[in-house]
Amino acid sequence: MISLEQQILQFVITGITIGSIYGLIGLGFSIIYNSTEIINFAQGEFVMLGGLITVTGIQVLHLPLPFAAILAVIMVAVIGIVMDLFAIRPLKDASAITLIIITIGASIFIRGVSSFVWGKEPYTIPAFSGEEPIPFFGAVIQPQSLWVLFITIVIVVGLKQFFDRTLTGKAMIACAFQPRAASLVGIDVSYMVLLSFGLSGAVGAAAGIVIAPMSMTQYDMGVMLGLKGFCAAIIGGLGYPWGAVVGGLALGILESLGAGLISSGYKDAIAFTILLLMLFFRPQGLLGKTKGDRV
Amino acid sequence: MTKSRLFRLAGIILPMALVIVLAAAPAYAHEEYKIGAIFASTGPASMLGLPEKNTVMMLEEALNAAGGIGGKKVEIIFYNTEADPTKTVTAVKKLIKKDKVEIIIGPTTSGTTLAIIDIIEKEKVPLISAAASVRIIKPVKPYVFKTPQTDVMAVEKIYERLQKNGIKRVAIITVANGFGDSGRNQLKILASKYGLTVVADERFGKKDTDMTVQLTKIKGTNAQAIISWDTNPGPAVIAKNRKALGIKIPLYNSHGVASKKFIELSGGAAEGTYLPAGKLLVVDQLTKNDPQRKVLTDYKNSYESKFGGSANTFGGHAYDAFQIAVKAIQNLVDKKIHVNRDSIRDELENITGFVGTGGIFNFSAKDHNGLTKEGFVLVEIENGDWKLAE
Numbered sequence: 138m139i140s141l142e143q144q145i146l147q148f149v150i151t152g153i154t155i156g157s158i159y160g161l162i163g164l165g166f167s168i169i170y171n172s173t174e175i176i177n178f179a180q181g182e183f184v185m186l187g188g189l190i191t192v193t194g195i196q197v198l199h200l201p202l203p204f205a206a207i208l209a210v211i212m213v214a215v216i217g218i219v220m221d222l223f224a225i226r227p228l229k230d231a232s233a234i235t236l237i238i239i240t241i242g243a244s245i246f247i248r249g250v251s252s253f254v255w256g257k258e259p260y261t262i263p264a265f266s267g268e269e270p271i272p273f274f275g276a277v278i279q280p281q282s283l284w285v286l287f288i289t290i291v292i293v294v295g296l297k298q299f300f301d302r303t304l305t306g307k308a309m310i311a312c313a314f315q316p317r318a319a320s321l322v323g324i325d326v327s328y329m330v331l332l333s334f335g336l337s338g339a340v341g342a343a344a345g346i347v348i349a350p351m352s353m354t355q356y357d358m359g360v361m362l363g364l365k366g367f368c369a370a371i372i373g374g375l376g377y378p379w380g381a382v383v384g385g386l387a388l389g390i391l392e393s394l395g396a397g398l399i400s401s402g403y404k405d406a407i408a409f410t411i412l413l414l415m416l417f418f419r420p421q422g423l424l425g426k427t428k429g430d431r432v
Numbered sequence: 433m434t435k436s437r438l439f440r441l442a443g444i445i446l447p448m449a450l451v452i453v454l455a456a457a458p459a460y461a462h463e464e465y466k467i468g469a470i471f472a473s474t475g476p477a478s479m480l481g482l483p484e485k486n487t488v489m490m491l492e493e494a495l496n497a498a499g500g501i502g503g504k505k506v507e508i509i510f511y512n513t514e515a516d517p518t519k520t521v522t523a524v525k526k527l528i529k530k531d532k533v534e535i536i537i538g539p540t541t542s543g544t545t546l547a548i549i550d551i552i553e554k555e556k557v558p559l560i561s562a563a564a565s566v567r568i569i570k571p572v573k574p575y576v577f578k579t580p581q582t583d584v585m586a587v588e589k590i591y592e593r594l595q596k597n598g599i600k601r602v603a604i605i606t607v608a609n610g611f612g613d614s615g616r617n618q619l620k621i622l623a624s625k626y627g628l629t630v631v632a633d634e635r636f637g638k639k640d641t642d643m644t645v646q647l648t649k650i651k652g653t654n655a656q657a658i659i660s661w662d663t664n665p666g667p668a669v670i671a672k673n674r675k676a677l678g679i680k681i682p683l684y685n686s687h688g689v690a691s692k693k694f695i696e697l698s699g700g701a702a703e704g705t706y707l708p709a710g711k712l713l714v715v716d717q718l719t720k721n722d723p724q725r726k727v728l729t730d731y732k733n734s735y736e737s738k739f740g741g742s743a744n745t746f747g748g749h750a751y752d753a754f755q756i757a758v759k760a761i762q763n764l765v766d767k768k769i770h771v772n773r774d775s776i777r778d779e780l781e782n783i784t785g786f787v788g789t790g791g792i793f794n795f796s797a798k799d800h801n802g803l804t805k806e807g808f809v810l811v812e813i814e815n816g817d818w819k820l821a822e
Contacts, residue, residue, distance in 0.1 A: 139651045147677070151644040158641075257476050259665035261697050268699065270676045276648075279676045351672065352641030353665035353697055361639035396645045402608065402635040404645075 143275035148397040154282040156389020157289040161344035162366025163381030165337035171313035172333040179244035181363020187342025188354030192260040217338025251356040264350040374422025464505040468527035470538035475514035481540040483747030502765040517547035537753040558777040562749040569800040579752035585805040589708040591626035603632035603655035607662035615661035663688035668697035675701040708808040710745040717820040748789030
């Protein structure tokens with residue numbers, strides 16, 4: 138038996154863990170949206186690829202987990218770049234909505250190829266540092282949850298530094314702000330777009346790897362995670378990378394509390410209701426400003 | 433038209449007609465008993481369908497080598513359904529109209545079976561399905577039979593043990609799809625029959641990545657056992673979450689995880705959990721006088737020596753379907769009754785005491801599955817393997 142307070146604490150812990158994953162996926166959406174105004178619906182597939190390539194690294198190439206993970210991040214970044222080069226760039230002058238539909242096509246393609254390469258079976262990778270749960274005021278924390286939080290913080294802080302401190306990062310933000318002006322001052326916009334696809338591939342892969350020990354990984358796991366990540370990005374404010382993380386955490390915690398205190402049958406309904414309410418009443422997101430340009 | 437042209441035309445048409453008549457002739461003069469087989473040997477259900485196809489091909493070869501049925505050979509006509517309802521319907525139409533089979537065995541999945549029931553009933557061809565859903569045979573359709581155990585039996589097997597262990601309150605956690613809905617229904621309907629109360633009724637989505645919330649709620653009730661109902665990977669996530677949350681009450685799974693994949697996915701977390709499974713999984717542990725022991729051992733050995741790998745329950749369902757079809761034809765031959773689609777159908781309902789891999793089949797006009805919960809055994813996962821828990 139466990140008291141209600143302890144249950145609620147457990148719901149929040151679970152919510153933060155799963156919310157961090159939603160946040161990382163939402164971050165991927167935001168990075169690409171920022172430089173292209175495209176919503177990349179293949180983001181969930183990047184997550185799936187991260188997990189499955191790591192499985193191959195461990196089981197087939199017999200690499201130690203850290204190397205398999207790094208290999209997966211690099212490969213998915215390359216897949217993101219390839220996607221830009223062969224699916225997005227050739228249609229440079231197409232409208233954003235056309236490009237969004239192309240990303241949906243790309244996601245179906247990636248899913249199909251993955252089901253050939255890895256089959257339709259689920260796989261797992263070992264937890265990074267054991268599975269002995271850590272007691273916490275009557276609730277428990279899985280060591281892997283701490284890894285999820287740790288990786289999320291590292292990525293968020295790293296990206297913040299990148300965008301604020303480096304020339305390339307600033308150039309990417311400039312492209313988001315006003316692509317034409319950016320190209321006039323000598324920024325290679327198409328290179329920045331390429332970079333944003335690579336970067337969001339890498340972030341997505343990291344999310345997929347860090348969650349695989351808890352959730353398993355399978356060729357079609359990206360569909361739902363992609364949608365939840367999209368919700369996170371919308372809730373936080375599309376185009377605000379930190380907003381995606383805040384949105385993800387909010388979504389994860391609300392979803393988890395809703396499933397726990399109302400009914401687990403409505404878990405996904407809760408997430409999508411929040412999404413609809415946000416779109417109706419605050420379409421710019423939690424962190425978005427009502428007027429003016431994004432910077 | 434001139435006379436010579438007429439002759440030329442006749443010269444073309446007549447040989448063509450002759451060829452057509454000659455080619456069509458064997459289809460009418462039945463040299464052998466034709467059995468249609470439709471399994472998903474590729475596609476999403478190939479893990480089930482391929483062993484089913486292998487099994488049937490192996491049995492055909494063995495039966496014909498031993499002289500067939502009453503001196504007549506058996507011919508299997510196989511089509512791959514890819515678990516696709518449209519392709520299955522096409523295959524069934526071909527089997528009925530073109531190949532003119534006496535009986536059809538398969539298909540692999542419940543969805544494809546339900547898709548062909550209308551044609552089967554309309555064309556009056558007996559079908560023995562290898563798919564799980566109880567809806568295939570409930571309500572009874574005259575021409576439709578099936579060999580796998582149903583989830584009703586799986587639920588009863590679990591409840592029987594809970595009752596024996598003096599357990600009164602259970603928590604159920606089921607996936608929100610056809611498999612989970614059906615399991616959840618049976619779990620709720622049958623509970624009172626075994627003196628049980630369902631104190632928590634949790635659901636989760638097929639694509640959910642974490643069930644900690646549902647299990648935390650269960651932890652907050654006074655349940656004495658948890659029953660989870662899904663196919664992989666959900667149950668593995670539940671097993672892991674249960675261990676992480678330090679939940680001590682026992683976990684029972686459905687027969688949907690009766691494969692090594694579940695043990696592999698859940699790491700150590702599956703240790704000490706239970707599931708109902710076909711006896712094939714634990715054939716070496718069955719008592720010497722178990723009536724199915726011989727059938728299971730023979731099937732396992734012949735399958736594994738021919739195809740390598742390990743024989744699984746699904747191949748067993750095809751084994752049962754094939755052997756029951758053959759048995760019905762054999763009975764008719766013995767009784768000197770003309771073998772056709774209708775006589776086979778009638779004979780299937782007379783088959784009783786047939787020992788198969790899935791249990792002992794007793795078909796009747798009211799029961800087209802013919803099994804009881806004794807077709808299942810309850811197994812415990814111990815040291816990464818199955819151990820008979822009875």
